[in-house]
Amino acid sequence: MFSSDEHNTRRGSFRATIVIAAAAALTLSGCSVANSEADTAASGQALRLVLPMEPTTLEPCDSSLASTGVVVRSNITEPLIERDPTSGELHPLLATSWEATGDTEWTFTLREGVSFQDGTPFDADAAAFAINRAVNGDLSCDVEGQIFGDADLVVEAVDSLTLKVSTPDPDPVLPLRLSFIEIGAPTDAEAKVREPIGTGPYAVASWDAGLKITLQRNEDYWGDAPAYQRAEYQWRSEGTVRAAMVTGNEADIAMGLSADDGAGELGIDYPNNETVALRFSGDIAPLDDIRVRQAINFAIDKTGITQSLYAGKSEPASQIIPPGVVGYNDGLEPWEFNLQKAKELVAAAKADGVPVDQKITIVARSGQFPKIDQLTEVLQEQLKQIGLNAEAKVVETSTGLQYQVRPFILNEGAIAMVVQHGNQAGDASFSVDSYMTTDGQMSMFGTEAFDEVLSQASAQTGEERQQAFADAFAYERNEVVQFAYIARMTGVLAKGAGVAYEPNSATGDELRLAAVSPAN
Template identity: 65%
Template sequence: MSSSSSTSANHKFRSPRSGLVGAAIAAGSMLILSSCAVANSEPSTGTTSADLVRIVLPQEPPTLEPCEANLTSTGVVVRSNITEPLVERNPTTGDLDPLLATEWEATGDTEWTFTLRDDVTFSDGTPFNAEAAAFAIDRAVNSDLGCNVEGYVFGDNDLVVTAVDETTLTVSTVTPDPILPLRLSFVEIVPPSTDTAAKVREPVGTGPYKVKQWDAGTKLTLERNDDYWGDAPAYAEAEYQWRAEGTVRAAMITSGEADLAMGLGADDGAGDLGLDYPNNETVALRLTAEIAPLNDIRVRQAINYAIDKQGITDSLYQGAHIPAAQLVPEGIVGHNPDLKPWEFDVAKASALVAEAKADGVPVDEKITIVARNAQFPKVSEMSQILQEQLTQAGLNVELKMVDTSAHLQYQLRPFVTNEGPIALLIQHGNQAGDAAFSVEQYMTTTGAQSVYGTPEFDTRLTDASVLTGDDRESAYQDIFEYQNEEIVQFAFIAHQTGVIGKAAAVDYTPNSSSGDELRLAEITPVS
């Protein structure tokens, strides 16, 4: 899905809300949605209230803070439901569609100008205008809050944001950035009354829903925002519950207790109510390559050879996932189709470990695989397999399963530094469609989620970021090849295929963004 069409010089659109929903439903006729059944499972014929849609998640959102909305567990509730960005990426076409901004254009080498809607209020009645948009961008990108969206999307560079008048906003960058509008699609707009000293638990936004009640540990309910500027969504309320076990979530669909179940596995038992969709997620081990024995490239190479990627996808996911050779799947700008997954070769892995040991590398030092509970289906089983396979290569490997908040301490800067070498099991989704969003956070020496890099590699990444078109595509393809040959910060495992359970009483077509951004306005009752 190329983003080239979303960064052209000038965009003029009308509100896309009703059109997007229609397009998403129409696109469903072109998708082949396979059954993820256990044999002879029977779909429920139960119906749901036209006033309430019920969604079951793998875990409770740790927060609804909008500047953390690129985290899957937060964004699946917040993005384009409670809050909205200036523009949003169409997951089907890859284009940028207008939302709170109606037009945008590059008005200088480092400046973009946005024209904003003049008929929008936040759910608390506060007017939306350029001042509010500037505040929200400053809060998310230029503040000391440590927002995940800052590291994930913008890196170290601040933006200069100016409210020219009520409906005109300029955003300037330090260096030319041809995909700035795409980056801003990750910034959720909040009113100027939002706390700037601390992250908020329950946000105010301009979206079609607002928070009604959050019973911690039990359920979260959103209610329709009757003052919403766009088309009213079909359901008056949305209720989220969470269950860690995929089989339980699937059973809630087949028994009529839920309308949508997120994050299912292929064999969780949703039967004909399980819908496959490409979710742009890649699973990998991220290796702390500056701590022995992972500071020796031969050990990192050995880890790659030791992992039976095809065996994992076949045994745990019925072959639905694709063994991975790089951080982004097909369809992302910069994906290198010539890269092949590392071959599974335990003998070669063991030989590399032995060679490193003979040269004095302390290969007996404990390496800890850190994985997050309920991060994706079969995460515990995959983690145990990885531990066993790395052990077979001659490494000393321990497995540590943690919850979301603890996992973030390993995932994001400042990293845990007192536990020796870490192989962090990550699940990276590039929903923006451009490799920049992956490499800037995961591969630069100062990236928010990068634990290794080199000055030479930084230069390559910087040079690629200002390119456009075929030059940009080629540069990022070369970067992924260089990573595999010279850096080896990762042991890639699989590009995932998502499964959503959908009750017969609701109409919804999943797309590549559904796992991170479940747009409630696109869910309707079956007539």
């Protein structure tokens, strides 16, 4: 059982006190920002942030999408439990304690005296509604596919501050899973919301589509008041422009940069946990032949990509999760770059009648991470070098999600999609459930045998769990080949000269505004 008699102090002792220099409101014109409110900075009136893209939604149940989560998570809405991204420990938030009260049952005690930003009381009924809506409903929430899969939960409000959650099978990491469900005020269970109402330190003040999103401090927040009266998000697709906005004192924090975007001394590297890979539609020719999938792995010059495109700030990847996540297999090495082997595999497949000349479309979501457009072009050329008919297709986010998340676009032949997956939970199950099972929300194919391997691993605990998932990743590499792993990424952001902020592995998915404050 985890319990806490904390108080009204938010985030517990693990959050460091972080300071940020004064900021001003953004007023953009073209690709520049008029610094018309610079005098608001010292008073902590506005924090200015610039993102790579405009969020497609602020719906809480889609906050596992990075472009949504970086605005919503722990800012507008909050979960029952939060995970410290550095230590991996779980801490109380809207729930103050939890314990397993049966093989498949967990009981949560909720925080008293909390209200949503519209004045509605937060209680067990509200928590149950949010969980049911996200996991058991028909909204196709991203958090359902990414974190929970097809398993429905039984959620019961025992009384106003007691919540019971039951799972079909024993789930030793259910509290961790629930840390990904952001609790919004009870609303339409049949439709997603544009501007959510939560319990967080900030509320949505306005969303001017195509221009900016403004959050206003929630003066009735249950915990410690955040430093800034408001936060203003804008977006620019070019990393060099985002970096220049910070170096020119037109923004305070710029997200999603690469090492050579020009932030200079204001650029900060941080260890994110994102893995970039090609995900195969392995039941569509010619990708339905394992030799073709193996050939692609040999054909990708991962060292060249990480050194040239990312200036050595990333490194070749060997599996879908990074070190530090339960299940990481430290015995796996990245596939070697070997064009001769790749060509031989393609030739062998062709000799057996595999239509290797059929088109393989390499799909990427524009702006998903730095230099994704250039990476996609490089991958196209490297596949062509081994005799495959590859075509690059970079699309905007809403279209890209139709290739990435079920129901997939399936009428365009073989797809090798550029994906970036970050495991914020610290456990392999959160990667394999959505990306590797045959019916995973983001999996285009698998095998029944591999499903059983993954199912058995998910039921384990402790060292047995670590070893079972490590073995599963070795099995995937040798027997299935669902991916061509490319790089483990390093995050880069820019912060103004007067800003003190320490990004962590979760920063790219949830930049917590309550962790920043004026320097003076």
